[in-house]
Amino acid sequence: xxxxxSVTAAGLVAGLALLLAACGSSxxxxxxxxSSSSGTSSSASAALSTGxxxxxxxxxxxxxxxxxxxxxxxxxxxxxxxxxxxxxxxYAVVFATQRPLYSQKPNGTTATPDMAEGMPEITNGGKTVxxxxxxxxHFSPPVNREVTSEDVAYxxxxxxxxxxxxxxxxxxxxxxxxxxxxxxxxxxGIETPNKHExxxxxxxxKGQLVADALVLPLTAAVPKEYAEKFDKHKPSNYADFQxxxxxxxxxxxTEGKVLGIGYVPGKSATLVRNPKWxxxxxxxxxxxxxxxxxxxxxxxVIGRQVLEGTDxxxxxxxxxxxxxxxxxxxxxxxxQISPGAGAHYIGVNNKVGPFKNVDVRKALWAALDRQAMDKxxxxxxxTTVATHFIYxxxxxxxxxxGVKGPQGSQFDFNAYPEGxxxxxxxxxxxxxxxxxxxxxxxxxxxVGSTGSPQEQDAEIVEQxxxxxxFTVKFTLVEASTMYAKYCNVPKEEITVCPSVxxxxxxADPQTVLNITFNGTTIVPTGNxxxxxxxxxxxxxxxxxxxxxxxNEARAKAWAKIDEELVEDAAxxxxxWDKQAGIEGSGVNGVGDLWDVGEWDYSYTSLK
Amino acid sequence: MSAxxxxxxxxxxxxxxxxxxxxxxxxRSPLQLFWRRFRQDRVALISLGFIVFLxxxxxxxxxxxxxxxxxxxxxxxxxxxxxxxxxxxxTAAHPFGVDQLGEDVMSRVIxxxxxxxxxxxxxxxxxxxxxxxxxxxxxFYRGWVDMLLSRFMDIVLSIPILLLGIGLGAACAVRxxxxxxxxxxxxxxxxxxxxxxxxxxxxxxxxxxxxxREREFVEASRALGASDMRIMFRExxxxxxxxxxxxxxxxxxxxxLLEAALSFLGVGVRPPTASWGAxxxxxxxxxxxxxxxxVFPGIALVLTVLAFNLLGDGxxxxxxxxNAR
Numbered sequence: 065x066x067x068x069x070s071v072t073a074a075g076l077v078a079g080l081a082l083l084l085a086a087c088g089s090s091x092x093x094x095x096x097x098x099s100s101s102s103g104t105s106s107s108a109s110a111a112l113s114t115g116x117x118x119x120x121x122x123x124x125x126x127x128x129x130x131x132x133x134x135x136x137x138x139x140x141x142x143x144x145x146x147x148x149x150x151x152x153x154x155y156a157v158v159f160a161t162q163r164p165l166y167s168q169k170p171n172g173t174t175a176t177p178d179m180a181e182g183m184p185e186i187t188n189g190g191k192t193v194x195x196x197x198x199x200x201x202h203f204s205p206p207v208n209r210e211v212t213s214e215d216v217a218y219x220x221x222x223x224x225x226x227x228x229x230x231x232x233x234x235x236x237x238x239x240x241x242x243x244x245x246x247x248x249x250x251x252x253g254i255e256t257p258n259k260h261e262x263x264x265x266x267x268x269x270k271g272q273l274v275a276d277a278l279v280l281p282l283t284a285a286v287p288k289e290y291a292e293k294f295d296k297h298k299p300s301n302y303a304d305f306q307x308x309x310x311x312x313x314x315x316x317x318t319e320g321k322v323l324g325i326g327y328v329p330g331k332s333a334t335l336v337r338n339p340k341w342x343x344x345x346x347x348x349x350x351x352x353x354x355x356x357x358x359x360x361x362x363x364x365v366i367g368r369q370v371l372e373g374t375d376x377x378x379x380x381x382x383x384x385x386x387x388x389x390x391x392x393x394x395x396x397x398x399x400q401i402s403p404g405a406g407a408h409y410i411g412v413n414n415k416v417g418p419f420k421n422v423d424v425r426k427a428l429w430a431a432l433d434r435q436a437m438d439k440x441x442x443x444x445x446x447t448t449v450a451t452h453f454i455y456x457x458x459x460x461x462x463x464x465x466g467v468k469g470p471q472g473s474q475f476d477f478n479a480y481p482e483g484x485x486x487x488x489x490x491x492x493x494x495x496x497x498x499x500x501x502x503x504x505x506x507x508x509x510x511v512g513s514t515g516s517p518q519e520q521d522a523e524i525v526e527q528x529x530x531x532x533x534f535t536v537k538f539t540l541v542e543a544s545t546m547y548a549k550y551c552n553v554p555k556e557e558i559t560v561c562p563s564v565x566x567x568x569x570x571a572d573p574q575t576v577l578n579i580t581f582n583g584t585t586i587v588p589t590g591n592x593x594x595x596x597x598x599x600x601x602x603x604x605x606x607x608x609x610x611x612x613x614x615n616e617a618r619a620k621a622w623a624k625i626d627e628e629l630v631e632d633a634a635x636x637x638x639x640w641d642k643q644a645g646i647e648g649s650g651v652n653g654v655g656d657l658w659d660v661g662e663w664d665y666s667y668t669s670l671k
Numbered sequence: 672m673s674a675x676x677x678x679x680x681x682x683x684x685x686x687x688x689x690x691x692x693x694x695x696x697x698x699r700s701p702l703q704l705f706w707r708r709f710r711q712d713r714v715a716l717i718s719l720g721f722i723v724f725l726x727x728x729x730x731x732x733x734x735x736x737x738x739x740x741x742x743x744x745x746x747x748x749x750x751x752x753x754x755x756x757x758x759x760x761x762t763a764a765h766p767f768g769v770d771q772l773g774e775d776v777m778s779r780v781i782x783x784x785x786x787x788x789x790x791x792x793x794x795x796x797x798x799x800x801x802x803x804x805x806x807x808x809x810x811f812y813r814g815w816v817d818m819l820l821s822r823f824m825d826i827v828l829s830i831p832i833l834l835l836g837i838g839l840g841a842a843c844a845v846r847x848x849x850x851x852x853x854x855x856x857x858x859x860x861x862x863x864x865x866x867x868x869x870x871x872x873x874x875x876x877x878x879x880x881x882x883x884r885e886r887e888f889v890e891a892s893r894a895l896g897a898s899d900m901r902i903m904f905r906e907x908x909x910x911x912x913x914x915x916x917x918x919x920x921x922x923x924x925x926x927x928l929l930e931a932a933l934s935f936l937g938v939g940v941r942p943p944t945a946s947w948g949a950x951x952x953x954x955x956x957x958x959x960x961x962x963x964x965x966v967f968p969g970i971a972l973v974l975t976v977l978a979f980n981l982l983g984d985g986x987x988x989x990x991x992x993x994n995a996r
Contacts, residue, residue, distance in 0.1 A: 363956075364956055364957075364959060368959075384956055385755065385756060385757070385956070385957065386757070386956065386957050386958075386959045386960045388755065389755040389757055389960060390959070390960075392755065433749070435749075436747070436749040439749045439752060439756045440749060440752070440756050440771055440772060441756060442755060442756045443753075443754045443755050443756045444754065445754075445755065509845065511845055514937040515937075516771065516953065516956050516957070517756075517771070519942060519953065520771050520772055522942075523747070523772055523942050523943050524747060524772065526943060527745065527747055527943070537845075537855075538941065538942075538943070539844050539845045539855050539941055540937065540941050540942060541841065541844050541845070541937075542841075542937065545841065545844075550845060556845075558845075
């Protein structure tokens with residue numbers, strides 16, 4: 065799982081954002097076999113509370129057909145190619161224009177057949193996954209023809225093409241025979257017995273993980289005869305000529321060219337109805353006639369414009385705090401809060417420096433005022449104090465202890481969200497510092513990121529470290545620099561990365577814990593095991609849990625690992641995010657729970 | 672012995688008439704002459720007073736904060752933010768309000784004075800010294816030395832200061848630069864200022880030295896066998912004092928603004944150190960709801976820069992009356 069990319073705090077950088085989870089979803093697909101198992105406890109409900117504001121869990125999915133929605137967003141898209149897209153803001157467009165094998169309804173996190181006819185069949189002891197495709201799904205102009213299983217096979221194969229370089233293919237599809245050495249050509253383990261059936265043959269019994277990952281946009285069909293020439297470019301420019309299978313398509317010309325027409329980088333994107341979309345094959349209502357996306361401006365200003373506007377929404381990875389407050393105070397009905405929008409924690413270097421000692425790590429955990437950190441991030445409206453790593457809406461959250469986290473005297477360091485210096489002193493004494501303060505002579509290096517609220521996170525952590533007696537070398541750099549140059553590079557030996565964020569690719573707990581805490585995933589660059597946690601016992605437990613089949617069983621297995629990570633104080637979680645969304649007074653906005661609350665253009669309508 | 676000062680007054684017939692105005696003849700030193708002219712410039716005097724006040728505030732910041740009954744600049748108190756995490760406005764206990772971490776803005780503005788003056792004065796001093804030495808060498812020796820140094824100045828001057836600052840600020844951010852000699856934060860800013868601003872001083876000094884080296888007193892020194900170093904630093908340099916002081920006084924506010932700009936852009940002085948530029952940057956996203964967080968450090972920055980600029984103008988007028996406005 066080396067290629068999953070990190071996400072920055074508050075979604076400044078890329079992330080991805082498929083949040084599948086199970087808990088609390090009251091509208092999950094009846095056809096789904098990925099039923100949730102995490103969300104029925106009262107503590108899980110508390111974590112899903114949105115303070116009376118509307119949320120993807122409660123919003124109505126009905127609407128009026130017609131009209132043009134204007135979307136304002138501060139930042140540009142990263143990738144609109146379904147084979148590359150890996151960012152929540154991109155997903156808003158990609159999932160309106162493309163249909164993967166499976167997808168999720170806005171208010172749920174369970175997989176729903178999309179291009180697939182039914183749920184995947186996992187056979188052969190978890191080593192074969194078979195999917196039947198619906199008939200009557202067509203590509204948009206200029207391709208126009210019906211989608212076949214070969215188009216899905218090509219879509220996945222091209223993900224391994226270096227010119228496309230899908231960021232998660234080796235994380236979730238590596239078990240497919242031939243995938244580890246694939247470079248874009250046919251893959252031995254992907255078979256298409258007929259036009260509407262695709263079979264994945266796996267070298268390991270990881271059928272459940274592969275089946276769950278079929279919700280990712282990589283599985284959206286791509287017509288080989290049309291896309292191959294674009295994929296020969298380095299990097300592939302298929303995005304500029306892409307065709308759609310979803311209810312909308314990026315506006316294009318007769319040749320299929322999108323660039324400069326339906327998408328002007330840094331300026332705008334225009335989605336129009338896909339004339340070849342057959343509503344009988346799709347569960348999406350697709351109320352809107354057109355979506356005009358305008359790129360640029362600043363989040364706070366956009367927020368105000370949207371709140372005072374009518375047929376308009378704001379699409380951001382993180383809406384400015386001031387706009388959220390304005391909405392909460394004056395435009396309550398225009399504010400949506402989406403729980404389960406990721407987790408933030410402090411990466412503490414388990415490998416070198418004073419935090420090699422588990423008791424020193426526990427001391428930091430105990431001393432940290434997590435409530436204060438969450439308040440600085442915008443308060444209870446957009447945060448919940450984190451007590452462990454599997455976050456709300458992810459399968460296994462309740463089994464891992466829900467809101468309260470794991471219980472027992474051995475977890476006393478986790479019992480004080482407001483921080484407790486006495487408990488911290490106890491652990492420092494256990495670590496060999498009799499005064500209850502760190503008296504070692506190592507200066508620790510803290511590298512945080514600029515911008516609010518990460519800057520505030522970092523400052524609170526710095527003060528906490530000083531209060532524990534540490535001498536701190538404290539620096540703030542751009543978020544991308546923090547990750548790419550320091551926190552993602554073990555050789556830099558950064559002691560503390562005060563605010564790192566993770567958003568799951570889908571609701572399976574493996575996507576939250578494995579790459580971020582498995583010692584075998586540590587790599588020289590692009591490393592997202594920020595704490596460099598490498599505990600043989602935990603690594604072995606993860607290896608075993610990877611092969612567990614069935615959501616309930618997986619939830620239990622990974623919740624146990626979560627508990628072990630807490631006991632090891634592998635990192636210090638402090639926030640489970642809730643994402644705010646802002647809409648105009650004339651919009652019936654529907655956000656996607658699985659996409660950190662980003663607006664779903666296939667469900668949003670005008671009043 | 673005459674009992675008074677005699678002034679020469681023109682008469683209507685074109686001849687000169689000597690008038691005894693009384694009093695002792697008193698020779699005035701250049702400093703006295705300067706002060707006599709300078710004190711007539713009230714704006715400059717007020718500016719000087721304000722700068723002295725700032726220096727006192729900067730030196731005695733902990734005492735001032737204590738006397739005012741304010742919490743320290745690094746005391747975080749999230750109870751002073753509302754349920755949305757927005758800071759609360761000015762109150763009797765916190766006259767300038769608080770920031771997102773509940774830190775007292777007035778306390779941080781006071782401590783921010785230290786950074787601004789430190790960067791402004793130390794940075795300017797070092798770059799002025801470098802500029803004077805290089806300018807003297809270039810102007811005095813002329814020829815290939817002048818060509819080499821002047822072209823080097825041209826190269827440095829062609830580098831956009833802000834971009835250089837952003838680049839160096841980022842490069843020195845964590846481990847520092849020059850094998851750790853340049854540490855992140857204030858030291859890096861001073862380093863950037865020194866690199867970027869010495870050529871301005873050097874160019875002015877070079878021009879002045881080029882004309883001064885031909886003057887009689889330099890010829891006289893040379894005839895008496897004075898060494899080049901002595902001529903440069905004992906004969907010429909004292910005559911450059913006025914323009915150097917004037918230019919340095921105008922460079923200080925420029926450097927204060929550069930520090931603020933770099934801190935605003937996130938590559939200057941880093942939190943939790945209080946810096947006006949960094950405070951303004953932190954305040955920008957929440958200006959709608961917490962105006963005080965931007966306004967007070969902004970006012971402090973404007974007044975300080977204004978004071979140094981007005982003082983510089985006053986010094987120029989007083990030290991070089993021929994160019995008086």
